[in-house]
Amino acid sequence: MSTLAQYGLLLGLTVGTIGLVLSLYALARAIGKARTESGKDVPATAGQLSRDPVWVRYHARYYGYALLFLAFDMEMAYMYPWAVVYKQVGLVALLDMGVFLAILFLGLLYGWSQGALRRQ
Amino acid sequence: MTTAVLLLLLAFGAYLVAVLENWATSGRFQLATPAFSALALLGRESVLPRKPDRIFFEVAPTLLLISAVLAAAVIPLTPNLIITDLATGALFINAALVYVLVALIMAGWGPNGAYAMIGGWRFLGQLIAYAMLIVMPITAVVMRAESLLTTQIVVSQAGLWNIVYQPVGFVLFFIAAMALAFLPPFDLTTAKGELAGGVEAEYSGVRLAVFRLGRLVLIITLAAATVVFYLGGWQGPWLPPWAWSAIKILAVTAIMLLAGRYMPRIREANLLSWCWMFGIPLALLNIFLVGVLVLVFS
Amino acid sequence: MSIELLLALITGAALFGVGIYGALSQTNLVMIMMGVELILAGAMVNLLAFWRYLHPDNPAGQMFVLIIMTVMAIEMAVGFGVAIARFRAKGSVEMEEATELKG
Amino acid sequence: MTAQMFFIGFFGLASVWFGIVVFRTFSMVRSALALLFSQTALGAMFLSMQAEFLGVLQIMMMATEMSIMAIFMVMFMMDPGGLGEMDMTHQKRLSLGAGIVAFVAAVAVAVFVDWGPIADVAPDAAQQTVDLGLELLGRSMLIFETAGITILTAMIAATAVAIPPVKRKPSKGATHHEH
Amino acid sequence: MITGARHGKLSGLRRLLATAMARDLKVFVIPGPDIARAHGLDINAAGLQMVASPRHASVLLVIGAIPPALREAATVIYAQMARPRALFVLGTNALLSPLPDADMTAELSQRDLIEGVQQLRQLFSAHAFRPDISDFDAPVLQIRLEYTCPMHPEVIQDEPGSCPKCGMTLVPRETQANMEHAHMEQQQTDSGTDVQMASTHEHQHMADDTPASVVYTCPMHPEVVQDEPGSCPKCGMFLEPREVKSESTHEHQHQHQHMADDTPAPVVYTCPMHPEVVQNEPGSCPKCGMTLVPRETQDTHEHGDTDSHANHTGMDHSAMNHDEMDFMSMVDVTKDLPRSTDGLPMEWIDAPFGPFFPGLPGGLLLSLTLDGDTVASSGALSLTESMNLLAHSPMDSTDFMEQLANMDPLTPVAYRLLACRALENAAGINVPADTARARAGALERERITSHLGWLTLFAQQTGFDWLMRRAGSLQLKFQHASLEQIVALKPAIQTLIKRLQRTLLLKSRTVGIGRLMPEATMRGPVARAAGLHDDARSADQTFTTLGFTPAGRKESDAFARLHVRLDEITHSLMLIEAAGAMESPTLLPVGTASGTGDATVETPRGPARLQLTLTHGQVSAAQLETPSTPHLDLVDPLMEQQELGDALVAVGSLDLSPWSSQQTFPQ
Known part of the structure; x- marks a missing residue:
């Protein structure tokens, strides 16, 4: 199979899944519509009708990790091609990536020491 | 043809996962229960919350299912039984499964409910914890196989399965895979006792059915990925390759589903700090060890 | 000249234009960063198209794309770092207020 | 017109469209996720251009990074739900002008420069x-x-x-x- | 017929779906699974599967007669269930208005439950779809539309329009129309004394021990202060309770108004990192050592006891006076927001957790203010209206005992024993030693049952499936076990405890969570986990002869509480064996005696004390102190600044019972 045909197949799977879901929805719709009744569409909060809109500025306490993750994650972009040729290149590759990872690890250690690795 | 067969197998596998999950939660092994549950969900109303982000609310279950199905597409059951043997298969699994996060964020934000929203953002924190532990062990696997092809990865384990060759990587990957599938004890995002269902709380009827289906496919896909990366895929004596794949996948699924029953849910703070303070250094160590081993044995 | 290349370059140009519009028109630091992301994405498309249609035998083209991806990640990390710091200090990441509240 | 051409155009268009949605929606989470899907479409476009590794990488990396962007948007934007439909732009005309000029200039360069011989075959x-x-x-x-x-x-x-x-x-x- | 059926004719595919629905019954239990187990019901064994969200449930199972406030909450749950839905009521034939008529009723026993489920299945397969259905509606579901500015949540008006502060278009927001009503009714039935709203988040006041009373004030109009709950005469909002030092209520209020009106705002000093640190003089922060910065007090902040968070903001006049309406300043918006511990001014949301929250005791309502996934402040309120201690005065002594025994379904024996002891004490009856021993045995059995029930709830909260199953089934087995059965169950308990000690993540989940300051008011196992050897059984002759020693730990966190309860289970087993008999307490005849009686019983949650006056064999006055009432006040300090999951574990570790509350009669 050519690579383009492979991508076509993946696209086909995506479209097919959407089709499956849509037909399920259509079937459910054919069985009946949800009845509009008072109180039913209010988000369920354990017996009280919740009233405030909850879409407010949410405090994600893990933002210290998130900042480090944004940068640290990038390392993966380099590691995959490296891993593929690792055996072929040999020791140089190990040293090369060793230096790269050591540099990144320093950043991690710095973040750790500054308290980025905790709930803020 | 292969695609059709594999999709049927995937559906069948998801059904078996549902049976296993029902067994793990209710203690009863009933083959018919998931079928009834699915039909019942189809027949029940699917309530749309007031003032939702309608697009998110509708797209989330579908996206979850799509991402799981696409990830399954590059997993081989036998050397030839694979939907598409992508040249970057090992990376593609990651790429597809990241959209689980997107789906959960959408499902959390969509209904405009407090429990769901907290559940959705919690999963982002969970991703930040587990993501590196998915990709780094896979890198080590790729180092040994010298290829991102999933079939090649299985072939590379002919002599020795990766679970023996790089046990640290296996443990990290397994834990991270459970976290990715938000299985207990990592079910922070759908926690029943803490968030009354979290991101699932507002879904009902057919939308819930699609959401659950996506989750089941996700679990079996991750189990299959574990088998491919660490348990030698279809390899094994006596039995035909497909049988080995099936046995291993179901065994891994059962362990994934059962393990969480015997411990309380992890704290989000602990998950994050343990993954970053122990997990990532261990994953780096694993890469280094595998690097040395690969050089020594080549 | 190939249509594919032209399509890719036009896409890149369009993303670049949308990004410029966003970066200039938005008042909020985070939104400005989105504009910058789009500008970088536009550059990325161009580079990849050049690699694919002009020098497919030279992997350095792909290397450039990787570097741009890195730049995007770094820009986000630093940008959000600054956003957090500003928000803690001023309670706002609106750029208009950055000029009006110097010091 | 080949299928490849069609998909490059299609995903390019999708990418640009999502890029425009980023600045047209009031909901900040929608805005961040629109950027995410813009980048995903770009990844799919890379795949159509037979740059498989980069395409898949783009699809993967941008999903996590833009999701993190979503949480920062929700943290720092005044009205993340977009309930107030608040206009958060300034110097709109200038920006629009600059955007269009940039676009036209880039397209002009793309069209009028002679790019030399086109390679048909990408490496495996x-x-x-x-x-x-x-x-x-x-x-x-x-x-x-x-x-x-x-x-x-x-x-x-x-x-x-x-x-x-x-x-x-x-x-x-x-x-x-x-x- | 099912009032909650779906619309449509039952034919073809629908028939198949109805059959499937009958096989797949998902149930939401009211007031909660804990009550179900306390009544000896095993819901899973009956073939029902419990779910956490009403959206996933098809059956609403109501256990026993429930008080009006809970009925209204149950109505909301019922309304939020997707059709087809059925109402299944156990143990009462009374109308549960505003809930609709029950689709199925049964007695409160496992056998009847199982039979009821069978009939329910038939009902579903026959009537899941009906052509003749009508919408369900109830006053409690009414929603009033109000309009609010997304930026200025304190701007609330009944009409659409634009915000007077920033000119933005107001967005509609829904609010429960008779929210006030629900709470009013609650308040009245509770005779105004035992609404336990833990004072929300003012620690300066928390720290000093002056007796406090609750007044109600409007979050928008701090000058509105009244003694009763209700709605604000100016804006109609639900008034928020707040604690005021009782001796100075009036003065305080007066001063408050005065300052808000015309005095220039005084300067206080606060830490930029710890906004809760406020003092009148410059200096450094006791928490982090930073130099305090001066801050002008704003109207809502100045006394520190108004709930400025409730409306998300302490919005103020500067924003109102903002003259350039075209540009909205985010600085203005965030300026007066309460700062989180990390210094970021975020918006807070109010989310109710309860009264039917899967990880909390049924009937307990926690109103949490959440800063992200962290609890900024909380209020705990029991929505169960306990009946009046004396239904009428004077009251027959046997009736009184029965009534007290029925008060708390979680620990009936302990309260029955308490009533017996107090009555016998008042009548001057000496209880024979063997009866006392048998009663002690029954009390200890209930302690084991109750602690196992707590373990089950804890397991449910933390998603610890195995423990939930194991402890739940043991609880049911212990409930009415005979002496021999208890001896036979002993190894099972020992295995359970041993496995808990080896459980992964259990320690990290509980250590350091819910730590209480030593000066907090603690009772029972909570106190014993804090190193206080405070146990009413120590003073009891019967128990000392049985060889009782109180359990104890020092750490005063959830881990210590868990272990104290596990130790107590072991001790109780020993005590039961030593007592050699178990008998539910029955009242010895008090005749027409008169006198005052006083008794204290160590219930599984701590000591309960009953003082009563007996006049000619009839109870004429009584006063009850329960352990859960003071514990409700601990909820807010325990949850404060905790991650949501941790906060819930912390509250769970207190083992609150919403059903028993402190009362005095006559007042």
């Missing part, structure tokens, strides 16, 4: 990854290591700016969140 997908790996460890090694240093700098800068220094206090009755 598996080969691309290998080539890229060899490039990383060969000619571009310094670039690669420099990228490492840059990432380190970014990590340090972000942490130093954003994280209040750890208070070394006699931790009695302190919160147990700290390690």
Whole structure:
């Protein structure tokens, strides 16, 4: 199979899944519509009708990790091609990536020491 | 043809996962229960919350299912039984499964409910914890196989399965895979006792059915990925390759589903700090060890 | 000249234009960063198209794309770092207020 | 028109459309996720251009990064739900003008420059990854290591700016969140 | 017929779906699974599967007669269930208005439950779809539309329009129309004394021990202060309770108004990192050592006891006076927001957790203010209206005992014993030693049952499936076990405890969570986990002869509480064996005696004390102190600044019973 045909197949799977879901929805719709009744569409909060809109500025306490993750994650972009040729290149590759990872690890250690690795 | 067969197998596998999950939660092994549950969900109303982000609310279950199905597409059951043997298969699994996060964020934000929203953002924190532990062990696997092809990865384990060759990587990957599938004890995002269902709380009827289906496919896909990366895929004596794949996948699924029953849910703070303070250094160590081993044995 | 290349370059140009519009028109630091992301994405498309249609035998083209991806990640990390710091200090990441509240 | 051409155009269009949605919606989460899908469409476009490794990488990396962007949007935007339909732009005309000028100029360059001979065949997908790996460890090694240093700098800068220094206090009755 | 059926004719595919629905019954239990188990019901064994969200449930199972406030909450749950839905009521034939008529009723026993489920299945397969259905509606579901500015949540008006502060278009927001009503009714039935709203988040006041009373004030109009809950005469909002030092209520209020009106705002000093640190003089922060910065007090902040968070903001006049309406300043918006511990001014949301929250005791309502996933402040309120201690005065002594025994379904024996002891004490009856021993045995059995029930709830909260199953089934087995059965169950308990000690993540989940300051008011196992050897059984002759020693731990966190309860289970087993008999307490005849009686019983949650006056064999006055009432006040300090999951574990570790509350009669 050519690579383009492979991508076509993946696209086909995506479209097919959407089709499956849509037909399920259509079937459910054919069985009946949800009845509009008072109180039913209010988000369920354990017996009280919740009233405030909850879409407010949410405090994600893990933002210290998130900042480090944004940068640290990038390392993966380099590691995959490296891993593929690792055996072929040999020791140089190990040293090369060793230096790269050591540099990144320093950043991690710095973040750790500054308290980025905790709930803020 | 292969695609059709594999999709049927995937559906069948998801059904078996549902049976296993029902067994793990209710203690009863009933083959018919998931079928009834699915039909019942189809027949029940699917309530749309007031003032939702309608697009998110509708797209989330579908996206979850799509991402799981696409990830399954590059997993081989036998050397030839694979939907598409992508040249970057090992990376593609990651790429597809990241959209689980997107789906959960959408499902959390969509209904405009407090429990769901907290559940959705919690999963982002969970991703930040587990993501590196998915990709780094896979890198080590790729180092040994010298290829991102999933079939090649299985072939590379002919002599020795990766679970023996790089046990640290296996443990990290397994834990991270459970976290990715938000299985207990990592079910922070759908926690029943803490968030009354979290991101699932507002879904009902057919939308819930699609959401659950996506989750089941996700679990079996991750189990299959574990088998491919660490348990030698279809390899094994006596039995035909497909049988080995099936046995291993179901065994891994059962362990994934059962393990969480015997411990309380992890704290989000602990998950994050343990993954970053122990997990990532261990994953780096694993890469280094595998690097040395690969050089020594080549 | 190939249509594919032209399509890719036009896409890149369009993303670049949308990004410029966003970066200039938005008042909020985070939104400005989105504009910058789009500008970088536009550059990325161009580079990849050049690699694919002009020098497919030279992997350095792909290397450039990787570097741009890195730049995007770094820009986000630093940008959000600054956003957090500003928000803690001023309670706002609106750029208009950055000029009006110097010091 | 080949299928490849169609998909390049299709995903390019999708990418641009999502890019426009970023600045047209009031809901900040929608805005961030629109950027995410813009980048995903770009990844799919890369795949159509037979750059498999980069395409998949783009699809993967941008999903996590833009999701993190979503949480920062929700943290720092005034009305993340977009309920107030608040206009948060300034110098709109100028920006629009600049955007259009940039677009037209770039297109003009694309159309009028002679790009030389077009290569029809891209290397095999598996080969691309290998080539890229060899490039990383060969000619571009310094670039690669420099990228490492840059990432380190970014990590340090972000942490130093954003994280209040750890208070070394006699931790009695302190919160147990700290390690 | 099912009032909650779906619309449509039952034919073809629908028939198949109805059959499937009958096989797949998902149930939401009211007031909660804990009550179900306390009544000896095993819901899973009956073939029903419990779910956490009403959206996933097809059956609403109501256990026993429930008080009006809970009925209204149950109505909301019922309304939020997707059709087809059925109402299944156990143990009462009374109308549960505003809930609709029950689709199925059964007695409160496992056998009847199982039979009821069978009939329910038939009902579903026959009537899941009906052509003749009508919408369900109830006053409690009414929603009133109000309009609010997304930026200025304190701007609330009944009409659409634009915000007077920033000119933005107001967005509609829904609010429960008779929210006030629900709470009013609650308040009245509770005779105004035992609404336990833990004072929300003012620690300066928390710290000093002056007796406090609750007044109600409007979050928008701090000058509105009244003694009763209700709605604000100015804006109609639900008034928020707040604690006021009782001796100075009036003065305080007066001063408050005065300052808000015309005095220039005084300067106080606060830590930029710890906004809760406020003092009148410059200096450094006691928490982090930073130099305090001066801050002008704003109207809502100045006394520190108004709930400025409730409306998300302490919005103020500067924003109102903002003259350039075209540009909205985010600085203005965030300026007066309460700062989180990390210094970021975020918006807070109010989310109710309860009264039917899967990880909390049924009937307990926690109103949490959440800063992200962290609890900024909380209020705990029991929505169960306990019946009046004396239904009428004077009251027959046997009736009184029965009534007290029925008060708390979680620990009936302990309260029955308490009533017996107090009555016998008042009548001057000496209880024979063997009866006392048998009663002690029954009390200890209930302690084991109750602690196992707590373990089950804890397991449910933390998603610890195995423990939930194991402890739940043991609880059911212990409930009415005979002496021999208890001896036979002993190894099972020992295995359970041993496995808990080896459980992964259990320690990290509980250590350091819910730590209480030593000066907090603690009772029972909570106190014993804090190193206080405070156990009413120590003073009891019967128990000392049985060889009782109180359990104890020092750490005063959830881990210590868990272990104290496990130790107590072991001790109780020993005590039961030593007592050699178990008998539910029955009242010895008090005749027409008169006198005052006083008794204290160590219930599984701590000591309960009953003082009563007996006049000619009839109870004429009584006063009850229960352990859960003071514990409700601990909820807010325990949850404060905790991650949501931790906060819930912390509250769970207190083992609150919403059903028993402190009362005095006559008042």
